[in-house]
Amino acid sequence: MTDTTAHDERYMRMALDEARRAADEDEVPIGAVIVAADRVVAKAHNLTERLCDVTAHAEMQAITAASTALGGKYLSGCTLYVTVEPCVMCAGALAWAQISRIVYATPDPKRGFTREAPACLHPRTRLDSGCLADKASTLIRDFFKHKRQ
C-alpha cells in the first residue's frame, strides 16, 4: 500500500458504492469518484454493457462529468478515486486531463496500465494505491464467481 489516509478512505467508499451499483446492473463492478478541493465533482460506474461501448469505463465517464462540472478540460487540482487500477485507455485519458493524483484500490495485473504503459501518466500526477483494496477485489471476485455459476 502506498500513501493513503482515512480521508482517502472516505472517497474510496463512495467509489465502492458506485462499483456496487455497477454490479447491481450486471456490469463489471468498478466505480470512480473525482474530488476537487474536498468537493465531489463526479461519480460514475462502469457502463460498457448498458451503453454497448467499450469506452464507457467508470474513469472515462468521471473525467467527462468532472470537466463539465468544473467548466474546464484539465483536472489539475483533482484526485481520482477508482476501485481498480486504470487500464491503458483510462490512464491515457487521465494523462491528457493532467489530473493531480490517482488513488486506486486494487491492482489489475492483466489490464492495468502499470504493466503496458507505466510511463504514460502526466509527470505531475501522483499515484497511490491499496486504499480499501480488499473490499474492491472481493467485489470483482464475487462478480465473476457469480457469472461462472
Next chain:
Amino acid sequence: MTDTTAHDERYMRMALDEARRAADEDEVPIGAVIVAADRVVAKAHNLTERLCDVTAHAEMQAITAASTALGGKYLSGCTLYVTVEPCVMCAGALAWAQISRIVYATPDPKRGFTREAPACLHPRTRLDSGCLADKASTLIRDFFKHKRQ
C-alpha cells in the same frame, strides 16, 4: 509506409475531410472513419475544445458511433482510418474494441501509442501506416503555424 492500397486511400480521404472539419472549428485537425465490410459505419473528428473534454478524440467518438451503428461493442471485422497515429488512450480503447485493423496516416512521435505502449493493441489487430501521410501532416503543421501567428 506499410501495406496500404488505393482502397485504403479512399477511406483515408474521408478521414482527412473530417480532419478539415475539425480545423474549421478550431480543433486540432484529426479525423477518423470506421469501415465494416466496405461500409462506412462511423465518421468523427476531434472535438476536445467544443465538448471541453479530453476524451473527445476522433477515434473515441468513432468507436462509440460504430458500436451504436453495429449494435455491438466489439469491432472485430472493422478497420479504423485515422489521420494521425492514435494516442495511448485511443489505442487502449481500440484494444478493448478488438478492432481488426488500424490504418493511420502520419506518426505522432510525441504522443503516439507506439512510443509509450507499443504492445497494448489486441493481438489480432493489424497496424498499417503512411497512407496519405503528407496530407495529414500538412494539415497539422498548418494548424499550429496559424495558431502561433
